[in-house]
Amino acid sequence: MNYDFEQLKGFFLEQIRLAATSLPAQTRKGLELAMEREENGSVAENVFKQLIENVKIAEENSVPICQDTGTHIHYIYYPVGMREADIEKAVLEATKEATALSYLRPNAVDPITDKNSGNNIGKKNPQIHFHQWDNDYIHGKLMLKGGGSENVSTQYKLPDTKLHAGRDLEGVRKVIIDAVRNAQGMGCAPGVLGVGIGGDRGSSFITAKEQLFRNLFDENENKELAELEKKLFDQINTLGIGPMGFGGNTTVMGVKLGTAHRLPASFFVSIAYMCWAYRKAEVIIKADGIEYKN
Template identity: 35%
Template sequence: MLTEDGLYRVVLEMLHRAEITLPGDVTRALKRALNRGRNPIAKLQLELMLKNLKVAKKMDVPICQDTGTFTFFVQIGRKLQLNFDLRDVLTRAVTEATLKVPLRTNVVDPITRKPMKSNTGEGQPNIHIELVEGNEFQIDLLVRGSGAENCGRLFMLGPTAGSDGVKQAVLTTLREAGGKPCPPTIVGVGIGGTMETACVGAKRALLRSLKKPNSDPALAKLERKIELAANRLDIGPMGLGGRTTVLGVRIEKATSHTASLPVAVAFQCWAARRASAKLVNGEPRLVEP
């Protein structure tokens, strides 16, 4: 059964695990990048990143001091009845994790810049809820550092820009960002929909493991094409040059107005921190993100 306490404990564990270890697909992609190209500085950056992962795990401390803000994607089966306040559970888990992991207090008022307590406040944590069939329940977490967050872009392209227009939008964003979003990044691209669906799609796309190709063959091909072009930009690890600028490109698509083509680009830094949990035999459990 999905109880308030059970969910709270699982979300707390998700936050802890996401901050201290990276998902296996990301670590493997970083290791593969070590053997790409001959730039010694690029190699050094990747070696330090991998060494850092070992230190963080061993010392049980956050990988990055920018422990970020939190975006949760929650899928709730329409047959499920939650007899608790979901937002309250997620907020309490973030508050507790801030003290216990510990996390840096990053959340401030946007105008006065006054720090908020425990990384919570209006709109924090950020929660997207989707209703699904049956008794399913899944919760996915993205940890968002501001280096990557600040380099995101929304393009309202002309309706006939096509897949080449999408590719150019991503490459423009990558060039402008340079070393700032902590490359090699994972690039989330939201194509179509409206302004906000493109942005949310770009973020949700970042949840998909680097092992999984896009289920739509045309989009899988476009992802591969953009990835190859991106890795020819010579931005490289931390913008110091090299052949690995992105670890992967992840696209989500939605239908749009006949006169519109919104394209949103969201980065996830190399420290691509994420975690997932779902109901397994009726109990919330952490699953491979």
């Protein structure tokens, strides 16, 4: 591929703009389905109307759907022969430019000095996970995850005596319901849950967040997990928390479970709560053309 630095930067800039300003079709469908489940004239239905209207305004005006443009989680698959450092530089410059163009809020704050870097560049910001692969093109996946939903994300260690949750999928089910109960509307419900089962504390959360890259309407390849996802979706939506926690029939739009092998001594369940503004965009950079998916 003979793209120069400016071109590469431009492709990532467009990916960022799309992620921040245009909600994926799968999420829009999730919101439409949720609105149908609410009673006519209810506050919950009115919230969904506002959400859908907001998505429209953001797309038409090319402005962020939500002012919290979140942490930027990139997964970038790239071919043998390309330098990771070149791609990284293009992503960082695209991020700076996207911030200057108000597609992104400056969101990187030094925890010691409290200073905002002003351009979204900082230690571990943006987060870029590089994977070299055997294909001859770049595939970049980006998710923007807001702070409100990150704050209600949580990790459990099984067994959990208080919840009578043992070290099995039934225990997993119990702690996930507890997490949603504790989140109430604070993570901008209705949410989507990415859950990591197993791993160590770090890989467990990474597994949880990776589930959020799946399509909202896909089916888990593992039969047991597919069944549990459906069960949790139904059970959680009986809690009545509803959009924004105002009460209603949709508390989550989806539950996505994934696993990582655990240590014999540890059984972590990590729950990455994604807000309704479930923002993702992909870019595929091939020698003969560029494709954006969202």
